[in-house]
Amino acid sequence: MTRPLRLLTFTTLYPNAAQPHHGVFVENRLRHLLEHDPGIAARVVAPVPWFPFSHPRFGGYAAFARAPAAETRNGIAVEHPRYPVIPKVGMTAAPYLLYRAARPVLERLRAGGYRFDMIDAHYFYPDGVAAAMLARHFGVPLSITARGTDINLIPRYPRPRRMIRWAAGQADALVTVCEALKDGLVDLGVPAGRVTTLRNGVDLSMFRPSADRAALRRDLGLPPPGLAPVLASVGHLIERKRHHLAIEALPHLPPETRLLIAGEGPEEDALKRRAAVLGVAGRVRFLGRLPHDRLHEVYGACDALVLASSREGWANVLLEAMACGTPVAASRIWGTPEVVAAPEAGRLFDDPTGAAVAGAVAALLADLPDRAATRAYAERFGWEDTSRGQARLFRAAVGAPAAA
Incomplete structure (x- = not known):
């Protein structure tokens, strides 16, 4: 031809x-x-x-x-x-x-x-x-x-x-x-x-570790790295993404733990009500929809990404977070175990409960992989x-x- x-x-x-x-x-x-x-x-x-x-x-x-x-x-x-x-x-x-x-x-x-x-x-x-x-x-x-x-x-x-x-x-x-x-x-x-x-x-040039995580946290109104664990949950605010499980994990985690939720969708009001009922509304920040090329700021600021979805094929947010050096806690569904397949990538959980999410997050935070190792893992997926x-x-x- x-x-x-x-x-x-x-x-x-x-x-x-x-x-x-x-x-x-x-x-x-x-x-x-x-x-x-x-x-x-x-x-x-x-x-x-x-x-x-x-x-x-x-x-x-x-x-x-x-x-x-x-x-x-x-x-x-x-x-x-x-x-x-x-x-x-x-x-x-x-x-x-x-x-x-x-x-x-x-x-x-x-x-x-x-x-x-x-x-x-x-x-x-x-x-x-x-x-x-x-x-x-x-x-x-x-x-x-x-x-x-x-x-x-x-x-x-x-x-x-x-x-x-x-x-x-x-x-x-x-x-x-x-x-x-x-x-x-x-x-x-x-x-x-x-x-x-x-x-x-994953776009390894767009998603990369930040040279100044403290600045990212400061811009988001968060404590400096090491003072308080910060989690992120990224995706459309729809039932299938199960952002509510990330919120329901907070009562099982240290009270200084914060959660960033990036996305928009029909579940937003219900998620805010759930946070209020659980008494954790002050620990949850809704960022709204962010441009794709700004998500690295969220990944770079947080200590771990939570993906609690009920269905995924190959969830792009997992590799995007890892490329920024951030490990993940994710539900063991469909293609996710193929992405999270090593300790430096993160942890998987099985039960769709806040307690199960919190258990995976706690295990991850107790033995956080080096961010350079998580980045190196993501580099296998260009x-x-x-x-x-x-x-x-x-x-x-x-x-x-x-x-x-």
Whole structure:
């Protein structure tokens, strides 16, 4: 192939100007792939649910209305066609609605000269199913990457499960971000030999140890390092992230222990009420949503990150914290044990209780690893291996020679 291999990345998990943090892990994966292999080009089609009003009083739905129809992010052209979300029947209809919304955009791209060689889809349902329809319509190879809830929750429903299995059968390449999700696909009947695990990486230049942790703490109104343990819980304030367990751990920990919660979402008021009921509201700081490139300030300031999620594929916050030298206390679910696999990485806990979280945190704080050792552990998880594996897989799917 004398010209670049042309990818069409298709996913609803992709940032836009109105939602700059939404699906940033997919954007990072694609960006690092293109940096790794100049012989690959990409355009992105990232559909957004249709919503008629952009007024802030409509909350997260208003962001859908504010998302641009097209934009360029990090040098990559991105299209955001709208698709309808139908209450009550949306789960079943979503793949077809995505397909109908995206097909004219793909036809326009091809007519305009971007004749993509394959579709690179992220998130199996509904995105991967719609991508399988698109790949069949345009007669191009297809790769689908499984990321978490699309395999560890959605297949519990019979019709989505059947469609996921159909899409897997149509794909030329199947990717998961951890071995646990690969096992989930195999449980659905997909042959293990058809699935490649290519984990997420961490940006080791963005996330790095701070040269002045005291300044980070001072800026956050916290005591200097060594005077009071500081924990952080980072992510959307939704039930699945179980930030309440980090709050419920505080009564079991020394009274000087502080907790930073970074994120926004529908659970914020309930979390604040829970902290008040437990008498720890003065020990909890809600930071709101922070830009991705500022999270290193939180990781660098705290002594440990708590991730108490009930479901995760490959939780990026774990490696981000470790890259800043901060170990973690995390629930033993899905791909997390593959990330937290050494003492310098942190501790795992099994029970979804505040006491269990506190036990893991206490054990970690009693024998904190050297921050340089935690950073060295994270350095094993850069993007290079993942990008190399993606490039090899995509070139094999289209029959293109490997890049020099």
